[in-house]
Amino acid sequence: MRSSFKRSAHAVSLTTGRITVGARMLPSFLIIGAQRCGTTSLYRALAQHPLIVKPVLRKGVHYFDVAYDRSLSWYQAHFPLKATAAKLHRRYGYRPQAFESSPYYLFHPLAAARIAWDLPGVKLIVLVRDPVERACSAHAHELARGFETEPSFERALDLEAERLAGEANRLCASPHYVSHAHQHHAYLARGRYAEQLSRLELLVGRDRVLVLDSGVFFRDPEPVYDRVLEFLGLPRLGDPVFEAHNAQPRTSDMPAKVRQKLNEYFAPWDALLEPWLGAEPSWRR
Template sequence: MKAPSWHPDFIVIGAVKAATTWIQARLQENPQIFMPDPEPHYFSSGFDHGEQWYRSFFRDRPETAEVIGEKSADYLAHPLAAHRIAQTLPEARLVLQLRNPVARAYSDYKMFFRRGQAKGPPEDYLQGAESPYPRFLEDGLYARHLSRWFDLFPREQILIYLYEDVAVHPQRIIEAVSAHIGVAPVFRKEAAAERENNSQAAILPLPLRKALAPLKDSVRPLRGKQVFENVRSLLAREITYPPLSPALRERLTDYYARDIETLEAICGLDLSRWKATARNTA
């Protein structure tokens, strides 16, 4: 039975901290595509809200949109998301962007650090089962997670590409994703240099961010306006993150080594770039 017209035709399922917001922004530049800005997380943490709640994310789609999609980067690693999507949207095209798991884990840690949720050095969070945030390590076990998806979806329904290729071949990535979801590509050359959720970008100090949190929706229309950005630039500062030590980087590389080998075998990917312990993962 064909899914209702408001249901997504494609879903970007992850991985977390692998620049999925970049591909979302590029796809949203295509007038043939509608994707809501927020991540619904419906098939992961929001499933109990029900289908009508999920439907509300797509109520503003224009009639001219030929293809509907969504992006929730936690779907890949969530233990129930693959089954739920297979039950609800068995024909949905799935898009997956993978990043060096060591770099992904450190980037995830940095996000929590700038939010004030992680307060200690990476060693306190990226070593073993004692981590207060298991996702830092577990989300990078891509082969383990993908096995669930491959059990439920045909391989040709899942497009997989690498984060590291976005900077080198951004147009090629846009063309591949567009072909996978069934639309003509739209690509701006300027998009090659654009980064979303950049950890190096200057941000407001944490106490000020917390104080202004209730006003987040109110000030959103002001973003990009010259006066607003000028005021923000006076207060924003680039964050200095605790570094990932060479010793910890090597331990993480060893931790992911077997999963990477399995991932190469089941996906036919060349992941030799991920295997060097001396790689700069900042």
Template sequence: MALPHFLIAGVPKAGTTALHAALVRHPDLFLPSVKEPKFFLTDGPPPTRGGPGDAQTYQEHVWRREDYERLFDPAPPGALRGEATPFYLHHLDSHARIHRLVPDAKIILLLRDPVDRAHSNWTHLWTAGLEPEADFLTACRLEDQRKAAGWAAFWHYLDLGRYGAQVKHLYEYFPASRCCSCATWSCGRHPRRPWTRCARSSASTPASSTSSPPRTSPAPWTTPASTPRCATCCAPVPGSGSTFPYPCARSSGARC
């Protein structure tokens, strides 16, 4: 049985799927086909109720240790093992669980502009037919109510982007020297750089042997802090120069 050497611990809608796909191709690394085992999110079985679609998601949790370790059994000898569950940073209790089981693990964080991240999160659930609220800001205002009702973390549009307190808590268990943080809003100009940094952090290999993001992965985007935003939906307004993939609805002539 084996445990991971590194964890991609955050954050949702910041490129962790593309990073996982890139690192899977690295010759010195092994990541299981299950991209989000979510093992460290609970001390036992996950909840059974929540918001729309949460019950199905909870059934996908790999919460038994023997099942979790079995994910890494196919790892070749000498390969560094890792997994990607982008909710670990947000779930503060998971930091202690990770440290208790794999205290020497390296932690990789992909961080994205919190507003862009929140809007992308809402768009993801809205287009999936799960988000019942058609207005982004209204959905954000419902966050406390949804949290009280037990909706899963993926519905916490605002809280998932409060990186400061989360990273500070993580550093209580893992020093900064064991953490690699990359801002994905820089990917548009330097698409290889975050993947190279993360591969170096996890495998300590030369940049020439690292994998670039797969061509089939979504193109990264950038939204500078000074970008004008719609006062209603908070998305970049048309003509602002942002490459954010979900601009304000006014770009299509619709009323935002």
């Protein structure tokens, strides 16, 4: 009953949004990933800022990855009214900024180009985490959601190449194609952060991409939060509450041989992150 009510409310809200689409905002920045790297926690912290306005219905719209067959008007219908932004502008003297958080945007092969085309000037925020921990956390997350059927993390890693074979090419060849394996079974591939960031650099430009170390964010969130506000050109207003969301248990029980193998696999990719972070990744120190 509750889910049925939520679906009905969602449909009504979107219908209203479409009617008023011309009077609605488009996002000034996006949190685009990576998955299982603290995107929800950062989203919740930023949503407390009076000049940062979130989508009307949910944190991630997923337009640029799995819903691009819909129109830009459909996307815009998810955001607050410009009249709301105007009131905030008059009150605080700064222009409010709308945003959303969809962590598949970073990994989807077409999302960056779509974002660059539809939202020129948009700023992008990326969070990165120890890719070994991220991979194991993602497996537990997908297993809990029913999107993964292989209970063994090690076996899921072995299956990844076969599962993902040709999927990125299919996504590029058929723009409205949706790949379950590419979205839910990319435990190693999603941890090659530098590979995905290089695509962003070409399409958006490095100056409009902010890469954050999730380990640093969770250990000392205040300076990271202030860095985000500086990137967005917004003043510090109030003191947000920082909380961890959607956390999975740590992987201390991971077999040593698997951890070592994954550490070696990701080492060259981690090294390529240093120019983006301005420091060695926290998990390599």
